[in-house]
Amino acid sequence: MKIWKRGLIGLLIVALQSCSAQKAEDFKISKLPGVDVSKLAFDQYAGHIEVSPETDGNLFFWMLEQVQPTPKKLIIWLNGGPGCSSMDGMFLENGAYRVNPDLSLTINSAGWQDHATVVFLDQPVGTGFSFVNGDGLMHSMTEVAEHFTTFVDKLMDIFPDLKEQDLYLAGESFAGSYIPYFAHRMISINREQENKYNLKGVAVGNGWISPRHQYEAYFDFAVKHNLLEGKFLDDASKHLNDCRKNLSVDTRIHIDVCEDILGDILDNSKHPEGMKTVCINTYDIRLRNETSPACGAEWPYELTDVKEYLRLPELISGTHSEKQALGWKECSSTVSAALRKDTSASAEQFLPEILEDIKVLLFSGEYDLICNHLGTEYMIGNMTWNGERGFKDAVQQDWTIDGKLVGFYTEERNLSYVLIKDGSHMVPYDKPTETLDMINRFMGVGDNKVNGMSSHIGNQEQEEEENDEPVQENEELESPMDNNDDDDDTSSTLPSGSTLDNNTSEQTEEMDDDGLGVSTKSAGSYGALVILVTFIVVGGCWYRAKTRTQHDGKPSIWQRIIHYFDQRPNGKKTKLRLGDQDETNELDELVIEEPTLFAAETYSDSDDHKPEPSKPKQSSPTAFAIADEDDSDDGFDDFADWDEQDALTTNKDGKDH
Known part of the structure; x- marks a missing residue:
């Protein structure tokens, strides 16, 4: 073939590729059932992006563009499972919409799209609206991470403006395993390709990150909340000891015998009610009358309306998701089952390295069982990052919104841990305002306000607001006799969100026209x-x-x-200082009472169902610490070398964590 013919064929191939390349306009959502899209404050895009041509693997995304013009932020949100759709996030948690019983949509005032472009991603392939050929399902976290970065690359090719925006990965539950793997891969690529990804931070809520700590926390959390007794307590104790033996040689994300501890807790809670058996909700222990054996799989209860809405033909065409022929399903058991042979180690291994480069936010709802806050605290207390183990000097601080205590912040060395009062496994669902304020703080936006309410962490921000007021020098102060009557009506106001108690309000000085107290001038x-x-x-x-x-x-x-x-003595007089009070570290309220991971003080030595304790070490206490890493006989050094085997327990149609 002549050279000019070859060149012509090459040009034709390039032209065809250019014509077939996906463009932003191809994904624009112009119509949705139940809402007038033209009246919304944000644009939105949705559709499929191919990540594996060999297996026809396509990931589905739904993107909400940022409302506020600056600063530009990008959040990619992931739900867990494995195999659960991020449409849970879109319609039940931090997305723009809530589905009404008549399948109309209400705008969620606590959606995260105000200060960030938010991408809700169905992954791995086969999850939600995503799809793949039968032999293309994922079998390891490494494969899942490769598909994720392929998706991000193609997304930013279609929407090039996203490349310059600060990127945050966020998610909940099993996303606690996804996100560290994804962040680790992106950071590794950045070191080779000159910061290809503008990754600034990761946020994980009630995440499944560290099995060796979180399986242990199943037992401790249940004992703390009186969820185990009698035979079931004995069974759970036995399964806990069996679990420890497996964890000493196995790093898999799920261990069958360890999952039996959760089964014991659920069995303990089962009781008849009328013609059915009910049990505790594994995602919110305050709910005690869930239908067995689901035990929370049908929660949140609005999920029924969401399923019906996402299967509407108008919704499918409006979001360009027609290629997925099977219809939307919340959680895919086939995706979960495909990961049973995964030999990937747990994601906690990546956190110290990630914390060297970017910020990490871990947040937990108070009443979640399946990924409870004790497990997260155990992990933090036993993790070494940026030169120290656990929170070294950090002080737990109250977090208030509109004057109400909503949670507690602990922050140090790039790590923030937030415990959210009255929260469940899906914290953005039952605490939407709190999580909106939390993510805005993490990204450095919002100016300490959320939905018109002031928010504060500790007293520092209030003091900063007060100090922002201009200070006048003494020589500029006027006496009451020097005051001129001006037409300007000026007054002194409190910093936004500040409140006065009864005693303070009684002492409030009368202010003159210049905003200065009479007592100050005299x-x-x-x-x-x-x-x-x-x-x-x-x-x-x-x-x-x-x-x-x-x-x-x-x-x-x-x-x-x-x-x-x-x-x-020495003739010195006592110096009395304002503030000489008991300075007990507020972290003591969150430090786990058990001296080591494998010992619970709840039981006496003669107790038949007491778990076998490891040997406690004599060392200075560390916040959340429950075991010493230098214990050569017991503790976590036993788990240094793990051999991956084939096991992944799936419960409730893949909705595990």
């Missing part, structure tokens, strides 16, 4: 009067003391006080 006069009165009182007391001693020879109270201070 401070000189009052000061002189106070000095004069003090001088008279002190002089009178001295004279009386001297006279009394001369008359009866007994020292007066005044003399006794002077004598006390004169007799102090």
Whole structure:
């Protein structure tokens, strides 16, 4: 073939590829059932991106563009499973919509799209609206991570503006395994390709990250909340000891015998109610009457409406998801089952390295069982990152919104841990305002306000707001007589969100037209009067003391006080300082009571169902620490070399974690 013919064929191939390349307009959503898209404050895009041509593997995404113009942020949100759709996030948690019983949509006031472009991604292939040929399902976390970065690359080719935006990976539950793998891969690529990904942080809520700590926490959390008793407590104790033996040689993300501990807790909770058996909700232990054996798989209860909405023909065409022929399903058991032979180690191994480069946010709802906060705290307390083990000097701080306590923050060395009061496994579902404020803080946006309410962590931010007020020098202060009546109506206001208690409000000074208190302007006069009165009182007391001693020879109270201070060691007088109080570390409220991971103080030595304890070490306490890494006989060094085997327990149609 002549050279010019070959060149012509090459040009034709390039032209065809250009014509077939996906463009942003191809994904634009112009119509959705139940809402007038034209009246929304944000644009949105959805559809499939191919990540594996060999197996026809396509990932589905739904993207909401950021409402506020600056600063530009990008969040990729992942739900767990494995195999559960991120449409849970879109319609039940931090997305833009809530589905009503009549299948109309209501705008979620706590959606995350105000300060960030949010991409809700169905992955791995075969999850939700995503699809793949039968032999193309994922079998390892490494494969899943490769598909994820392929998706991100193609997404940014289609929407090039996203490349410059600060990128955050966020998710919940089994995403606690996905996200560290994804972040580790992206950071590794950045070191080879000059910061290809503008990754700034990762956030994981109630994540399944560290099996060796979180399986242990099943038992401890259940005992703490009285979820185990009698035979079931005995069974759970046995399964816990069997679990420890397996964990000493196995690093798999799921261990069958360890999952039996959760089964014991559920069996303990089962009881008849009418014609059915009910049990506790594994995602919110406050819910005690869930239908067995689902035990929470049908929760949140709005899920029924969401399923019906996502299967509407108008929704499928509006989101360009027609290629997925089977219809939307919340959790895919086939995706979960395909990962049973995964030899990948647990994701906790990557956290120390990730924390060297970017910020990490771990948050937990108070009442989740399946990925409970104790397990996260155990992991933090036993993890070494950036030169220290656990939280070293961090102080737990109250987190308030509109003056109400909503949780607790602990932050140090790039790691933030947030415990959210009254939260469940799906914290953005039952605590939407709190999680919106939390993610905004993590990204450095929002100005300490959320939905018109002020939010604070500790007292620092309130003090900063107060100090932001301009300070006038003394020579510029005017006396009340120098005040001129101006037309300007100025007043002094409290910092936004600040509140006054009853005592403070009673002491509030009357403000003049310049916004300065009258008592402030007349401070000189009052000061002189106070000095004069003090001088008279002190002089009178001295004279009386001297006279009394001369008359009866007994020292007066005044003399006794002077004598006390004169007799102090080295002649030094005690310095009394405002704020000399008990400075107990607030982290003590969150430090786990058990001295080591494998011992619970709840049981006596004679207790038949007491778990076999490991040997406690004598060392200084570390926040959340429950075992010492230098224990050569017991503890976590036993798990240094893990041999992956074939096991992955799936419960409730793949909705495991």
